[in-house]
Amino acid sequence: MTDQRSQAEIVRQSLKRRYRKERRFRAYGIAAIAVALAALVILFADIIGKGYAGFMKTTLTLDVQLDGEMMYLDDATDERQLKMADFVEPLVQALIREIPSATESDRDAVRDLINPYASVTLRDALKANPEWLNTTRTMTFLAHTDVDVYVKHAGDEAYSIKLSEQQREWVDQLQEKDVVETSFNDVFFQNGDSRDPSKAGILGAVVGSLLTMFVTLILSFPIGVAAAIYLEEFAPQNKLTDFIEVNINNLAAVPSIIFGLLGLAVFINLFGMPRSVPVVGGLVLTLMTLPTIIISSRAAIKSVPPSIREAAEGIGASKMQVVLHHVLPLAMPGMLTGSIIGMAQALGETAPLLLIGMVAFIVDVPDGFFDSATVLPVQVFLWAGSPELAFIERASAAIMVLLTFLISMNALAIWMRKRLERRW
Amino acid sequence: MQPANLLLLTLVLAVVAYGLGYARSRALAMPLGGIRHLKSLPFYYGARAALWCGIPALIVLALWAAFQGKVIQMLVIGSLPPEMIPADEGSASLLLSKISNVASGALPPGFVEAPIVEAAERLKALREQSRMLMTALVVSVAVLAGFLGWLRIRPRINAREQVESILKWLFFACAALAILTTLGIIFSVAFETFRFFEKISFVEFFFGTSWSPQTALRADQVAAEGAFGMIPLFTGTLLISAIAMLVAVPVGLLSAIYLSEYANKRVRSIVKPLLEMLAGIPTVVYGFFAALTVAPFISNLAASLGIEASSQSALAAGGVMGIMIIPFVSSLSDDVINAVPQSLRDGSLALGATQSETMKKVIFPAALPGIMGGILLAVSRAIGETMIVVMAAGLAANLTANPLETVTTVTVQIVTLLTGDQEFDSAKTLAAFALGAMLFLATLLLNVIALKIVRKYREQYD
Known part of the structure; x- marks a missing residue:
């Protein structure tokens, strides 16, 4: 009897210590979140503080x-x-x-x-x-x-x-x-762009970004969706399919600068395409974003319930008709969401574009896909490297424009996910 | 015609072929007594004609657009007088850029030798010819193939089956592009890497402790021979990645634990998107922040403490990189922690353990392999990260473990060696590809191991 009581006593005494530990552990978690959020706030405050004057x-x-x-x-x-x-x-x-x-x-x-x-x-x-x-x-x-x-x-x-x-x-x-x-x-x-900060602007870079993104979008969305359809609906269970899947998963984690090396060696040196043009930039970014788009599109196709497929097959649709008439429209919102997120990634990407020569100093606003151009993040990089304070100001202002684009794209993706995606 | 316009024209032709095919199938069906006597719906006959028209033309267009630049370059070089034909690739690319500058008007013709002006004229003429030939070829292929496809429309043909199998092959080609991309990466880096090792020995590259890739540009120039030892780059990369991990792992892991075990739904729904915002910020923005705010702050702070710190310290680059990776670590850990079965949690709590004890003694050990996999993925991301280090870490290849000194990384050197004009033959340029090959192999290895760990762990509880 006495033995048991003392055991309860021990537990009771240790409880205080254990609860203290519990509270401390919780505090660590809160502190970690606070650190991350503080970093976010400081980052934004710093950029706005440096850049607001660029808009004047x-x-x-x-x-x-x-x-x-x-x-x-x-x-x-x-x-x-x-x-x-x-x-x-x-x-x-x-x-x-x-x-x-x-x-x-x-x-x-x-x-x-x-x-x-x-x-x-x-x-x-x-x-x-x-x-x-x-x-x-x-x-x-x-x-x-x-x-x-x-x-x-x-x-x-x-x-x-x-x-x-x-x-x-x-x-x-x-x-x-x-x-x-x-x-x-x-x-x-x-x-x-200009050598004189007060004449320098972002129109050239914004147009360059739009041209590059256009090339990326019209290539990566159809190819990504087609690849996802093949892998989810048609691919036989064999070594080749496995190999394709392994490749896609690995490409998703390859550092972006490696895609720049690929673009330099294949598109520019092997095919003799011109340097620093939106087409080559778009091609490189397409290869880079494809894995993201394929992976999210596959998830979207997977979420369409088999009953839809079975119903369509039951009334005599061919496999292709089932996919194109029923599965694809239902998976489309999810695919679009994934693609917007992939495009936002591509819009902020800088490193591979440096290697294919999109860092040149270009004053004129590009007027075609084969015209030398730069893109918004590269413009930020160029200005940030300048010793002149006025250019730093412009760089921060350009970052604010870039972030506005990115945040609105992501907000659109979130809105679409909430509104259009159906839960089965 | 510009390739982009030609692409549009081909698409228009394909649409026309669709319309004609549709009309012909209906016309053929009329005398038989309506479209129910066709093997497939008229739509499929039209689609078949459109595919016949579009696909060969697009293949021709793509091949032409891909190879015309190289062929024209070779023709122009070949047409130069024999004494001007460049001996090696390096001078060839210099000469070509000179010629194309003259052709585009960037370089006035008065500044260069007469053969180059001639070559520039020839380049312009060839470009014009190539464009016309391409237009003629693509349009005639489209029309011819479309016409053939249209001609062969018969009510007996199962157009639907044909269209579907063509589509299936198209889908397969799109999926197989992933293999092609990987092969492209491997060949583009492997080829140049082999050429690099013809000039520089393996031993020097892997065990050399000094890195200064400046080689003499001209034969008579007095310059350093250039040293290509990757040890300082390797240690620099590891130092910065280690600093990044020291920031990202505790913060990411603890916030994931808090969010999955303690936070209520409302807090989670606010904090999670905010954390994910950190992942959506472009790396160039982090680089800007690291180079212009964090690095000066650290060097001022160190100066006020009486310690010497470089204005481009490894600490600034690594710390900011750590912030960037926080959401990556936290979302991966979150997945893993949530995958631990509820029964383990309930069992531990039922025995009287507090939540933190459950976390530390039950869930964390169970989730550990998955978390390790996530951390490995994060490391591979840190190694491959480019913009932050390019902007904030500097170029000096110091062999040091002091986080307040400047170090350089593999990615920084790739960017520095390859930005701007470069000859494609010097050890300097090839070194960038050798570094790229190392980077690719290292990240690939980390990813394969990490994915294997994550997958193996997942199977245990599924």
Whole structure:
């Protein structure tokens, strides 16, 4: 009797310790989830913090005197004269007029506040409206990148080192007079890449991504679905089928960069296809996403109950008719969901595209499948490697655009799974 | 015509063939007394005609588009004056890029020798000819085969059976593409790897402790011979993967345990998608985060503690890679833990064990093989991960175990050696393929072992 009580006593005493352990174990789990979620939050906060300024541009609004004598221009319709004329001087003079403390001797320092491309803007405007010559016009120009980052990050030392003390003072004055203003960065969405951060945009990369994704989609979806149908419905139980399945499972886990090596050796060196074009990128990404699409499509086909098949066969449908008329439509939502997820993966993929030359510096927006192009993630990679803070800002902004695409694709996939997938 | 337009045209022709085939089968059936006297429905006669028209034309188109570039290159090189014909592949590819630059207008003709300008003209002419020939060939094949298919429509033919067997073969071809891809990978890396080992000995590659792939570009240039020892790359890869695993395994495993054993349904439905979001973020974003936020943070932190840390430390790359792999580990562990039969859990709880004791002493040992398999899969993913290390780990091939120093990895070297223009013959370029072969073999081995473990374990309880 006493023996038993003491045993109960022991258990009771140990309970406290065991419950403490239990709570500690639970706390570990919560801590692990907290760590993972904190990483997610920090990542997003970091990128938004770095990139929100990329969606803003800084402009100068100036009253430009288009003085023909100063510009060495007496006929604005003459192509040759337009090419030779001086379009920088009117801008510099207009800006000097806005800064009371600046004199003629400061013109170099003043000029460095204006974007190098502003003179091109002015020339194009004059070319379109030759009658503007010898009048005064109020126009808006991009500010220099150094001014841009200084204005957007007022008070941050790291962003103002490129401007002199005097220039900073001027910019502050100009801001008070509303000559220097920040507004939504439409340039970012209308331009291709550029050496000048304030002229650089993502349109070229977005179009390149769309072209590449189009090639990937029209190849990988039909091929993936056909392969899944074969493996689930027609494949005989033999060594060949087993071998195909082993291959698909292994390809799903092969590092993406290996597909880049394949693309380089086969498509570019063996077939002599051009480098850095969306077609080759699409082909490489097709091979990469196929296993994902095949695996999810097979799962979708498997989830169609056998009763459907039996019913169709019972009323005399052939095997192919059963599959194409009954199984495929019912499995379609699941297949589409898997394909969207595969496409989202392909859209964010960078490494294989580096090897097939999609890292070139390309200013023009690509206009075909055989035109040199880059894609959004590669654009991020290129800008992130730049020492200029303004490019880092653009890279973060491009990441935000990329993530918006990806999140909406995944949200679409989740919505489709919830809405369209039928539970049997 | 551009291949893309030609593809569309072929599809249009196939649709036309479908319509004609459909109409002909009906017309043939009319005198017999309606379509019930046909062996198959008119639809199948149309589909048969469309397949006859489309498939040969598409095969011709694909073959032509795949090989025209190489054939044209060979013709252009062959047409050069004998003294300009390049001796080796490296100078051939240089010459070809020069010619195509002249042809595309990127390089003004005044800058190059006269034969090259001629070759560029020839290249343009050949491209034009090839395009026209391709169009003519594809269209005539489509029309001819479509016409034959249309002509051979008879009410007695079982069109449905024929269409179905063609489709079945098509489906098989799509599935067999997986084998073709694997073969493509093996041949593309194996071939170059053999050529690499003709230049560099096995011993140097596998046991050399220094890696500096810069070889002399010109014969008279004073440059290092280049060292191709992969030990520093190998240790660098292992160091970064180990750091990643140190982050990913505890966090991933513990969160999987919490979510499957403790969390209620509501928490699970919120936390799980958030965790999976980590897996959906592109690696270039992680690379950006590692290179521009985590690495400076670590080096500043170390500096304030008085330790020296490189601005591109293995710790930054490995840590961020670990974050990326968390969802991978947690979802695989989650599957395995859920696969442990409820009876084991109930038995342990009935004996008075607490939940954590059940977890640690009963479920975890039962799930261990599966979890190990999952971890191996995660390791293979860490080894093959490219963008994070390219952006955050640096290029210096240091043989070190200090996580605060810069190390480089196999994938970083592949990317560095192969980005930009390269001659296809130097040991430098071939080295990238040899590294790719090693990477492929290593990940393949890990995957095969991991899948075997996971499968074997699953069978025990099913």
